[in-house]
Amino acid sequence: MLLNSRDFPANAREGLGNPTLQKALSMARTGFPEKRARAIERLPEFESLREKARAIKEATLANLDFYLETYENKVLAAGGKVHWARSASEAREAVLAICRSVGAKTVTKGKSMVAEEVGLNPFLEENGITPIETDLGEYIIQLRREPPSHIIAPAIHLVKEEVAQSFREAHRELPPQRPLSEARQLCDEARAVLRPRFLAADAGITGANFLVAETGSSLIVTNEGNGDLTQLLPRVHIVMASIEKLVPTLEDAATLLRLLARSATGQEFSAYTTLSTGPRREGDEDGPEAYHVVLLDNGRSALLGGEFEDILRCIRCAACLNHCPVYTAVGGHAYGTVYPGPMGAVLSPALFGLEECAHLPNASTFCGRCEAVCPMQIPLPKMMRGWREREFTQKKAPAVARAALRLWAFFALRPGLYHPFARIVARALFAAGARRGRFRSLLFHSGWTAVRDLPAPEGRTFHHLWAKRRKGA
Amino acid sequence: MSEPREEILGAIRRAFKRGALAAEAAGELSRRLAAHPRNPVPQRAAALEEEDRLRLFVAMAEEADARVSQLDSLDAVPAAVAEYLARENLPAEIVMAPDPMLEALPWKREPLLAIRRGRAEAGDAVSLTPAFAAIAETGTLMLISGAETPTSLNFLPDTHIVVVAARQVVASYEEGFDLLRAAAAEKGWPRTVNFVTGPSRTADIEQTIELGAHGPRRLHIILVGEREPAGKK
Amino acid sequence: MAETGVRVGLFVTCLVDLFRPSVGFAAVKLLEEAGCSVEAPFAQTCCGQPSYNSGDRQSATRIAEKVIETFADYDYVVVPSGSCAGMIRRHYPGLFAEDAEMRARAEALAAKTYELTSFLVGVRGFTRVKARWRKRVTYHDGCSGLRELGVRDEPRTLLASVEGLALSELSGAETCCGFGGSFAVKYPDISDKMVADKVADIAASGAEAVLCGDLGCLLNIAGKLCRLGRAVEARHVAEVLAGMAEELPPIGAPG
Structure with a gap:
């Protein structure tokens, strides 16, 4: 779902000025990277697994049509159904139709970024179906009517006092004297409230970390067990997944799984990795009676074979978010799309349009940490630059910036003009700023001097001095 | 319903400037699926001797906050279950998977232990299940659904006790997959396979890890290692 | 001066040329001490990174062509900046994907282009400088040098040979300072948060000076240190290694 990416600078300012958000982010900024680093140190093969994982995903994408068809056949053979959706609206309609076919009134949901992408919850509500998020973080933000701010830790922008307040407002039966000051108490409260809802739901919707072509299985990776209860207890299990989630075999999934949890939370392995293949079998005492998969394209097939294809390797571990100095400064909501951070800066323009999301690929220093930690070796800075190039060639970049760049290039290509001009600028800036050594404000540099001084130059250019030295020599 | 399907597949083929894969190319991919070759497996999980495998399994499972107790024989399981419940101040009541291996245990020796067989219901405090296999690499249990092993036992109760035989402990996920495929060839592919590493947990509130988010708060593994000479399995 | 067979073309960088020519002369001094003969061709201006990172690939390509031509004949090209060296080494070849001949020339230039400290240590085996500076310093690793070129140990190796100097490592040394070229101007609030965090880490290190191999980062960090009235000095590592820090x-x- 696209929210307000156009307002990124204002959103960012708001995030920077929000002290509780900053407190929450300061915990994430060190926590995730330290845990990841420790996990990777324990697996000497991490780098070679990255290479292998990349090769697996590249080979899968190159034959995605084959793997999708193979997967579909396997799902059908296991007694499941596959629904293909070109767009967000087709995906929403497919889910609604399944829910209506079984008269579902309430649906539990495991965390699904694809469901967020297509805006499933508001749509179900409009159509008289109550979606209940069951991942603790998702549940909290659903109560607060907020979008997720992180792709694996949706409530990372909140501190526990805010969670407590949301629970007190929403949970009518909660005695006011019950303490909710610790994470433990908040967890227990959510567990107690959600347990009957798991048991009563008519349908359960989960995402999928991978779809396995070999077996027709969907695979989810969770820690709470909510995804498993969601798909186990109701009569119907609906999997929402985008087409690039395919992997050929269980062995290929294993390679990706060895990277996923370590990159995401720094765990050796998540608590629950679950393969689901079709509905309950004859003789089974539990499990859903029907199993549906909604396969979403939503612009992804258009990325294949092009300069943004690499983003389809993404396994949504969020390491790029956790290591991004911009993300950890402004928080996920500033991005105004369900996919924030570096992976979102590449994916969101593809899904929601460059014009809407133009800020996102621009809001990067190209520090390269995202690419360095990406388990799938996705060249995120390169692709952000690719969006900037499209913006520039399609003349969507601001006219002043374009003109300034062209002027710079004009001089840079003409040393005979450039060097004398540089000499004048160096002298002028020196004359104006030498006494203090720096400028507190400077015409045309308000973006710079709003927050820091500009050191004054030494007064002569290197090339001027070099020429004099050579003459003197 | 077929229109979106054809369009998506068509868009993929257009992106690669080709039609559907030729029979030869598709055959090659199908053969790879059927052969499911192994990718590199970390040294940690490659070809471990039984003793190292068990040691790694226990260490990794405990690191993931599971508790492991080791017994010499299956006959000692009922007493170990009763003792565990007493030690943890839990009621002497369990819901047990209707599994032949568990049924065959000498439960009569624990007359005070109430046992219900079948799937878990709301309010069940403790479940007891077998495992399909266990994976040393990350201390992971491999549990499959079936008439004798309802999945709800793995998730609804607060406490989940799992009986694992030492010979069921394999080194890597890949070895677990091979066992699964062999079993599926006889009994069909199970609806669900749960890879369980420690009890349920969340870090969604201020990155503080709390156990028992929605699934079990405690995972207790009873590892039964018949002290046999190597090679006799 | 040692006239040897090794001819180095110094790529000065536009920021050093305009703001701090002393860094260029420090680089020349170090290169000469390491037995190189140094030239700084007048035909150079900028590496094209501003155009490249702003999406103006066409201009970047034309600037790259000019740099390739200007430096084609040197044995090595040395740059007192990880960022500009990274541009030439890692990005120039990709600009000529469609032009095999230019691509080959770009690759040839990329292969012989080095960031200053990595050239001194890695290529010349030059690990001991003749400088002395009695200061407790800390070091910020510029992102491009660190992650595009893998420069990390080289400046530390060289600094260890400076008499009187003590290095205390910076917590978050590998985190971006928030410069990012036009990013600092386009998103000043975010850049400010990043550089403020950086300056706080610098202060916490207890150092009297922060060193770095990139003037872009240094203008940003120094600008913030000045604005906050902090007494910590900001300097290019080459100045210290060349023994110029006392008078400059x-x-x-x-x-």
Whole structure:
């Protein structure tokens, strides 16, 4: 779902000025990277697994049509159904139709970024179906009517006092004297409230970390067990997944799984990795009676074979978010799309349009940490630059910036003009700023001097001095 | 319903400037699926001797906050279950998977232990299940659904006790997959396979890890290692 | 001066040329001490990174062509900046994907282009400088040098040979300072948060000076140190290694 990416600078300012958000982010900024680093140190093969994982995903994408068809056949053979959706609206309609076919009134949901992408919850509500998020973080933000701010830790922008307040407002039966000051108490409260809802739901919707072509299985990776209860207890299990989630075999999934949890939370392995293949079998005492998969394209097939294809390797571990100095400064909501951070800066323009999301690929220093930690070796800075190039060639970049760049290039290509001009600028800036050594404000540099001084130059250019030295020599 | 399907597949083929894969190319991919070759497996999980495998399994499972107790024989399981419940101040009541291996245990020796067989219901405090296999690499249990092993036992109760035989402990996920495929060839592919590493947990509130988010708060593994000479399995 | 067979073309960088030519002369001094003969061709201006990172690939390509031509004949090209060296080494070849001949020339240039400290240590085996500076310093690793070129140990190796100097490592040394070229101007609030965090880490290190191999980062860090009135000096690592730090005022100080 696209929210307000156009307002990124204002959103960012708001995030920077929000002290509780900053407190929450300061915990994430060190926590995730330290845990990841420790996990990777324990697996000497991490780098070679990255290479292998990349090769697996590249080979899968190159034959995605084959793997999708193979997967579909396997799902059908296991007694499941596959629904293909070109767009967000087709995906929403497919889910609604399944829910209506079984008269579902309430649906539990495991965390699904694809469901967020297509805006499933508001749509179900409009159509008289109550979606209940069951991942603790998702549940909290659903109560607060907020979008997720992180792709694996949706409530990372909140501190526990805010969670407590949301629970007190929403949970009518909660005695006011019950303490909710610790994470433990908040967890227990959510567990107690959600347990009957798991048991009563008519349908359960989960995402999928991978779809396995070999077996027709969907695979989810969770820690709470909510995804498993969601798909186990109701009569119907609906999997929402985008087409690039395919992997050929269980062995290929294993390679990706060895990277996923370590990159995401720094765990050796998540608590629950679950393969689901079709509905309950004859003789089974539990499990859903029907199993549906909604396969979403939503612009992804258009990325294949092009300069943004690499983003389809993404396994949504969020390491790029956790290591991004911009993300950890402004928080996920500033991005105004369900996919924030570096992976979102590449994916969101593809899904929601460059014009809407133009800020996102621009809001990067190209520090390269995202690419360095990406388990799938996705060249995120390169692709952000690719969006900037499209913006520039399609003349969507601001006219002043374009003109300034062209002027710079004009001089840079003409040393005979450039060097004398540089000499004048160096002298002028020196004359104006030498006494203090720096400028507190400077015409045309308000973006710079709003927050820091500009050191004054030494007064002569290197090339001027070099020429004099050579003459003197 | 077929229109979106054809369009998506068509868009993929257009992106690669080709039609559907030729029979030869598709055959090659199908053969790879059927052969499911192994990718590199970390040294940690490659070809471990039984003793190292068990040691790694226990260490990794405990690191993931599971508790492991080791017994010499299956006959000692009922007493170990009763003792565990007493030690943890839990009621002497369990819901047990209707599994032949568990049924065959000498439960009569624990007359005070109430046992219900079948799937878990709301309010069940403790479940007891077998495992399909266990994976040393990350201390992971491999549990499959079936008439004798309802999945709800793995998730609804607060406490989940799992009986694992030492010979069921394999080194890597890949070895677990091979066992699964062999079993599926006889009994069909199970609806669900749960890879369980420690009890349920969340870090969604201020990155503080709390156990028992929605699934079990405690995972207790009873590892039964018949002290046999190597090679006799 | 040792006239040897090794001819080095110094790529000065536009920021050093305009703001702090002393860094260029420090680089020349170090290269000569390491037995190289140094030239700084007048035909150079900028590496094209501003155009490249702003999406103006066409201009970047034309600037790259000019740099390739200008430096084609040197044995090595040395740059007192990880960022500009990274541009030439890692990005130039990709600009000529469609032009095999230019691509080959770009690759040839990329292969012989080095960031200053990595050239001194890695290529010349030059690990001991003749400088002395009695200061407790800390070091910020510029992102491009660190992650595009893998420069990390080289400046530390060289600094270890400076008499009187003590290095205390910076917590978050590998985190971006928030410069990012036009990013600092386009998103000043975010850049400010990043550089403020950086300056706080610098202060926490207890160092009297922060060193770095990139003037872009240094202008940003020095600008923030000045604005906050902090007494910590900001300097290019080459100034210290060349023994120029005693007489040269730090970046942003009155001249």
